[in-house]
Amino acid sequence: MKENVITIEPDQCKGCRLCVEACPRHCISVTSQINALGYQFARFEQKGCTACGFCWYVCPELGAITVYTGEKVS
């Protein structure tokens, strides 16, 4: 079984932290780096993501977050 993951486009993130607070598994943090918009941006830490989509639902920046469910490998 592959792990569930999300991707966050650094230059579409405004660092609002809504996804950080929404994630029940504490998978997301905000970096100290600055993106092209001048914001510290969110980063996926890849620990125990359930692909619940909460981060995607709360993110105000359309397209910043994409959620991928793990695929079963036979």
Ligand code: SF4
């Ligand atoms: S999909 Fe759910 S568990 Fe995964 S990072 Fe987003 S909020 Fe967290």
Ligand code: SF4
């Ligand atoms: S909710 Fe969206 S804009 Fe806000 S920190 Fe997370 S990825 Fe960035």
